[in-house]
Amino acid sequence: QKEVEQDPGPLSVPEGAIVSLNCTYSNSAFQYFMWYRQYSRKGPELLMYTYSSGNKEDGRFTAQVDKSSKYISLFIRDSQPSDSATYLCAMSGNYQLIWGAGTKLIIKP
Amino acid sequence: DADVTQTPRNRITKTGKRIMLECSQTKGHDRMYWYRQDPGLGLRLIYYSFDVKDINKGEISDGYSVSRQAQAKFSLSLESAIPNQTALYFCATSDTSGSRTGANVLTFGAGSRLTVL
Numbered sequence: 656q657k658e659v660e661q662d663p664g665p666l667s668v669p670e671g672a673i674v675s676l677n678c679t680y681s682n683s684a685f686q687y688f689m690w691y692r693q694y695s696r697k698g699p700e701l702l703m704y705t706y707s708s709g710n711k712e713d714g715r716f717t718a719q720v721d722k723s724s725k726y727i728s729l730f731i732r733d734s735q736p737s738d739s740a741t742y743l744c745a746m747s748g749n750y751q752l753i754w755g756a757g758t759k760l761i762i763k764p
Numbered sequence: 765d766a767d768v769t770q771t772p773r774n775r776i777t778k779t780g781k782r783i784m785l786e787c788s789q790t791k792g793h794d795r796m797y798w799y800r801q802d803p804g805l806g807l808r809l810i811y812y813s814f815d816v817k818d819i820n821k822g823e824i825s826d827g828y829s830v831s832r833q834a835q836a837k838f839s840l841s842l843e844s845a846i847p848n849q850t851a852l853y854f855c856a857t858s859d860t861s862g863s864r865t866g867a868n869v870l871t872f873g874a875g876s877r878l879t880v881l
Binding site: 661663687689696697698699700701704743747751752754755756757 | 768803804805806807808809854856868869870871872873874875
């Protein structure tokens with residue numbers, strides 16, 4: 656079993672929908688939970704990160720961590736075609752990052 | 765110019781050839797990493813370096829070697845390329861400010877696509 660599980664998708668939704676992307680993990684030592692966005696033919700770029708449990712909001716994006724369930728989520732409100740990308744979750748407990756496989760998201764105009 | 769530059773962006777080579785992928789950064793970060801990305805497998809760490817004299821193996825270092833020529837330069841070599849090393853390779857950097865927060869945020873290059881025939 657992988658330390659971090661993430662559905663590879665693709666996930667296809669209409670423009671304007673609320674998108675929910677998720678990862679589960681097994682290592683309770685993880686303290687930092689990150690979401691990276693990767694456009695086609697580009698490197699991943701940090702979208703946002705959260706320390707421990709709770710929510711963090713940045714514009715249309717909300718990251719949520721539930722440590723009791725070992726489950727993290729990224730919500731995208733009012734999704735736009737420009738949000739079409741692969742979203743990777745990553746987690747760390749001691750500076751080493753463990754990555755999910757990434758979920759490919761397609762927003763249809 | 766990009767903060768993290770990788771060359772070449774694309775390379776096709778034959779089995780048994782020696783290949784070098786180069787990475788340079790203008791971020792001033794002390795930590796540098798090489799990852800490979802395969803569909804369905806995500807990012808896997810090959811090697812990482814915390815400074816010029818500190819090089820460490822990642823989870824999939826077999827068949828690869830690295831050289832940290834300067835704080836800003838970190839190259840990855842495949843001494844004798846094989847087809848299952850066909851992948852997208854990323855260089856990334858981070859700085860020790862992450863050691864205060866523990867978050868270890870990475871800045872990635874645009875990637876080098878390697879095909880081994």
